[in-house]
């Protein structure tokens with residue numbers, strides 16, 4: 001059961017407000033490439049692929065096969081990427097040792113049983129293949145804009161699985177080695193664009209703060225947006241496990 005429901009309303013808000021332009025992701029392109037070492041004919045599994053932003057980008061950037069798996073029908077309905085399968089991180093519809101890497105972007109906080117997910121990824125990945133996790137982690141929110149304007153959302157982030165807990169679950173499943181690095185992305189061309197696109201239904205931490213907290217954050221953000229800032233750059237972590 002995800003922390004929020006990816007129903008039709010939230011999926012539409014995600015598609016409208018959260019999808020990132022590939023142009024702003026070039027640092028992710030090179031960071032992932034360095035760890036994945038994509039080769040012609042290899043398959044990357046995108047777990048919780050959502051509307052397919054990353055699956056599309058990796059296909060285009062690396063010329064590899066990306067297999068998207070997504071449990072929510074409303075997200076699959078908005079995902080143009082193929083192949084796309086219905087499935088959950090803890091019960092993947094894949095055969096053993098069939099993929100060369102796994103990508104999990106801003107989804108691990110929705111998975112209640114991290115051990116089950118890690119074991120399932122161990123089963124489907126070929127030996128030595130990496131798990132690449134893109135996520136905000138508790139205590140590492142300082143360079144994520146959303147938490148600046150909505151500081152109460154840090155309270156929600158504190159309930160997400162921490163780095164140590166994720167590393168331990170993967171180590172138990174047979175991924176003993178890990179590295180972590182913050183990677184920059186351009187989330188919006190300006191603060192005005194960021195404010196314009198902001199919709200709490202597209203952000204789990206904003207759904208789980210109060211209405212008053214959200215309204216106060218939006219008022220702060222809109223006031224600042226009028227004063228003309230440059231691009232909005234965020235740093236989420238890339239955790240790589242092998």
Ligand SMILES: C[S@@+](CC[C@H](N)C(=O)[O-])C[C@H]1O[C@@H](n2cnc3c(N)ncnc32)[C@H](O)[C@@H]1O
Nearest residue numbers: 002006048049050072075088089105106107110
């Ligand atoms: C914030 S969205 C991220 C979508 C996409 N990975 C991205 O970065 O654009 C989180 C996604 O995780 C999916 N999800 C939630 N629980 C999941 C689970 N147990 N297994 C796989 N995916 C899950 C949701 O349906 C949703 O599409």
